[in-house]
Amino acid sequence: MKITIQTPGFTGKPELLKFAEEHVQKFSHLSDRIMEGKVVLHIDKSDEKKNKVCDIRLAVPGNDLFATKTAGSFEEAIADTCQALRKQVEGWKELPTRSA
Template sequence: MKVTIQTPGFTGRPDLLKFTEEHIQKLHHLSDRLMEGQVVLSLEKSDENKNKVCEARIVVPGYDLFASKTAASFEEAVVNTCEALRKQIAAWKETTGASFPR
């Protein structure tokens, strides 16, 4: 699965980008029909500590799955976003009869 990561407004650390790509790639094990992952990591203007945002879109044939989570760290936001996407992928497979991993 092709994964693109954008970090508008700042330069993402290489270890953060690797962490994000690895977690998004793990979703591909849930279905071989996941085509592309698009991730945007951004900082929300806020006085609160929870201002790191991860938005992810997973492209599947005829459908897009989307999740967005805010947390105190980018890593936590990525993990929470991937968990939300896992649930959506499970629901998508159940309703469409999508193939399971081989």
Template sequence: MKTIIETPNFNAKDSLTDFVKLHVEKLETLSDQIVESRVFLKLDKFDNKENKVCEIKVSLPGNDLFASKHADSFEEAVTLSVDALKHQLKRWKHA
């Protein structure tokens, strides 16, 4: 599985990109048909704490899965997005 991480308007530290890769690649244990995952880490311009956004698009043959979560840290947003995708992958496998 190929993992692409995009961080528009800021430079992500290596520790953050390593964290993202580690968690996103765990999705591969649920399905060996994942072709690519594309991760977007963004900062929203909200005044509240939950201004970190993680959007993940997972490409499968004939289908794409998508999850987007807001949190007060990128790590938490990534974890929430990956959890949402795990549920989607389980439903996709049984459909």
């Protein structure tokens, strides 16, 4: 699975990028039909302390799976987003596959 990580507005530390990549890579163990993972980490322009946002889109046959979460740290936002996506992947895997 190809993984793309974007950090618009700031330069992500290598540890953060590795953390995100490792978490998204785990989805390849759930299904070999997941083609690509796109991660966008950004900071919400608000006065809230929980302003770190993680968006993840998984490219799968049919409609892509998407989740976004906001937290106090990027690591927490990544973990929360992956947890939400895991539920979507499990539901998607139960759908019957269509042959062309």
